[in-house]
Amino acid sequence: MEIKRFSDFSAAQLTQLWNDGFKGYATDMTLSVDAFIKRIPDNHLSMEDSIVLCEDGQAVGFVMSGFRVVDGRLTAWNGGTGIIPEYRGKGYGRALIGAALDVYREKGAEIALLEALSQNEPAIRLYSKMGYQIIDKLRFYEQKEGFQPEVFASDASHTYQFRFGLPQDLQALRLPAESMPWQTQWENIAGGESVVAADANGQVAGYALYKRAFDINGEHNATNLYQCRVVKAEEEQAPELLKALLAHVYAPLEKKVLRRTVNLPLSQEPLVRVLEAAGFQPWIDQVHMKCVLKA
Numbered sequence: 144m145e146i147k148r149f150s151d152f153s154a155a156q157l158t159q160l161w162n163d164g165f166k167g168y169a170t171d172m173t174l175s176v177d178a179f180i181k182r183i184p185d186n187h188l189s190m191e192d193s194i195v196l197c198e199d200g201q202a203v204g205f206v207m208s209g210f211r212v213v214d215g216r217l218t219a220w221n222g223g224t225g226i227i228p229e230y231r232g233k234g235y236g237r238a239l240i241g242a243a244l245d246v247y248r249e250k251g252a253e254i255a256l257l258e259a260l261s262q263n264e265p266a267i268r269l270y271s272k273m274g275y276q277i278i279d280k281l282r283f284y285e286q287k288e289g290f291q292p293e294v295f296a297s298d299a300s301h302t303y304q305f306r307f308g309l310p311q312d313l314q315a316l317r318l319p320a321e322s323m324p325w326q327t328q329w330e331n332i333a334g335g336e337s338v339v340a341a342d343a344n345g346q347v348a349g350y351a352l353y354k355r356a357f358d359i360n361g362e363h364n365a366t367n368l369y370q371c372r373v374v375k376a377e378e379e380q381a382p383e384l385l386k387a388l389l390a391h392v393y394a395p396l397e398k399k400v401l402r403r404t405v406n407l408p409l410s411q412e413p414l415v416r417v418l419e420a421a422g423f424q425p426w427i428d429q430v431h432m433k434c435v436l437k438a
C-alpha cells in the first residue's frame with residue numbers, strides 16, 4: 144500500500160475516485176468535476192493534506208481533509224472518506240484513517256472532527272476504534288411550506304434589538320465555537336448573513352447564522368440555518384428569543400420556500416422543540432465525532 148496526496152492527481156481523477164468511493168452510499172454524493180473543485184475552497188480543504196490510498200498503483204480510497212484554528216486550537220476536519228466498493232471490508236478503512244490522523248498530528252492539529260451518517264454503523268465503529276468519540280447527534284431539518292404569521296410570534300421581538308450583518312461579524316463577538324460542526328462555522332458560509340440580538344444594556348443575548356439562496360431570476364427560493372444560539376438569557380426566555388431570531392432568519396414567513404437546518408446539534412433542545420413545533424421535519428441524521436490528538 145502507498146499513501147499519496149491529492150496534489151499528485153488531476154481534478155478529473157479525484158472526482159472519479161470520489162464518485163467511485165461513495166457508490167452505494169445512503170445519499171447520492173455524485174459530483175461533477177466543477178462541483179468537486181468548488182468544494183475545496185468552500186470547505187477550506189487542503190489538496191496537500193488530503194490523502195489517497197493506492198494498492199499496486201491503483202487508487203482505492205481517500206480521505207479529504209481541512210484545517211482551521213477553532214477556539215485557539217488547530218482543528219482538522221475529515222471532509223469525506225470513501226473506498227471503492229471492491230476494496231471494502233479488507234482493512235483499507237483502518238489504514239486510511241490511521242494515515243489521515245498521522246497527517247493531522249504532523250500538521251500540529253490538536254483536535255480532529257468528522258460527521259458520519261447515523262445509519263452508517265460500520266464507519267462509526269471504525270472511527271470509534273481509531274480514537275473518535277461521538278460528542279453530539281446532528282440533524283438536517285426541512286420545511287417546504289409557508290408559515291402561519293404567528294408561528295414565531297414572540298415578546299422577545301420587542302425586548303431585544305436586532306442588528307444584521309455578515310457571517311464574519313460573529314467572530315468579533317469572541318464566542319466559543321464549542322465544537323460546532325465544521326460546515327456550520329462562519330468561515331464556511333460565504334455569502335451568508337447573521338443576525339444578533341442585544342439586550343437593553345447592549346449585551347449579546349443570542350444570534351443566528353444563515354444563508355438565503357436565489358434562482359436565476361433573483362427570486363428567493365431557499366434558506367439554510369447554520370447556527371441559532373442563545374448566549375445570555377434566562378432559561379425560560381430562551382424559546383422566545385429563539386423564535387424572534389428564527390422569524391428574521393426565515394422571513395418572509397408567508398412565502399413558500401425551502402427552509403432547512405444544516406447539521407443542527409440535537410443537544411440544542413430548546414431550538415429543536417421550537418423548530419419541530421413550527422412543522423420542520425427530520426431529513427438527514429448524523430453523528431458528530433471528535434478525536435483529541437493533543438490534550
